[in-house]
Amino acid sequence: MRRVRTSPDDIALPRRKTRLRHDPLLEDFANQLLKSVGCRKLQVRVFWNPGLRTTAGLAVWSDRMVVLNPKLLEVSSAEVQRTLRHELAHLLAKHRVGRHRIEAHGEEWHQACADLGIPNEARCHELPFKRRRITRKFFYACPECSTILARVKILRRKAACIKCCRKHNGGTYVERFRFRPIERPETVAA
Numbered sequence: 001m002r003r004v005r006t007s008p009d010d011i012a013l014p015r016r017k018t019r020l021r022h023d024p025l026l027e028d029f030a031n032q033l034l035k036s037v038g039c040r041k042l043q044v045r046v047f048w049n050p051g052l053r054t055t056a057g058l059a060v061w062s063d064r065m066v067v068l069n070p071k072l073l074e075v076s077s078a079e080v081q082r083t084l085r086h087e088l089a090h091l092l093a094k095h096r097v098g099r100h101r102i103e104a105h106g107e108e109w110h111q112a113c114a115d116l117g118i119p120n121e122a123r124c125h126e127l128p129f130k131r132r133r134i135t136r137k138f139f140y141a142c143p144e145c146s147t148i149l150a151r152v153k154i155l156r157r158k159a160a161c162i163k164c165c166r167k168h169n170g171g172t173y174v175e176r177f178r179f180r181p182i183e184r185p186e187t188v189a190a
């Protein structure tokens with residue numbers, strides 16, 4: 001979920017599902033995007049909810065659904081894309097781990113973000129008119145494909161690049177593709 005941190009009720013799901021407006025075009029785009037990263041089994045639905053206040057977007061795993069705040073349209077199409085991918089990454093990460101439990105904005109989600117084209121996405125961030133960024137201080141890179149992992153906290157357990165492990169080892173951990181600490185890359189703004 002991307003949201004503005006104000007009051008706790010911002011975390012709540014849309015109150016009335018009847019306000020949801022289906023977006024078949026964006027939905028088609030989202031499903032194509034999933035296919036393009038090799039995920040053919042996950043089918044998602046995409047909706048707008050004008051009832052959302054400061055929440056930019058939500059991912060609802062039980063319904064395989066992404067819900068977006070129409071205020072994003074007033075910001076920019078880039079912001080719509082970014083929120084769509086942020087929420088899609090939640091669904092992709094859950095889909096990939098199957099029944100395992102994962103942190104909402106953990107490594108699996110970061111990897112899904114990278115695969116979906118937003119490698120430096122902050123774990124929870126706000127509608128741009130009320131921007132407050134999370135500072136990430138720890139950076140890691142895949143020695144094979146140079147995918148960058150940005151973290152608020154230091155990485156304590158072994159984590160390898162999922163993309164490379166999949167490509168070269170059927171998705172199983174390989175030490176060779178383990179993320180290595182690097183200096184802050186110049187391209188990372190936050």
Ligand SMILES: [Zn+2]
Nearest residue numbers: 001002123124
């Ligand atoms: Zn999120």
Ligand SMILES: [Zn+2]
Nearest residue numbers: 142145161164
């Ligand atoms: Zn890699």
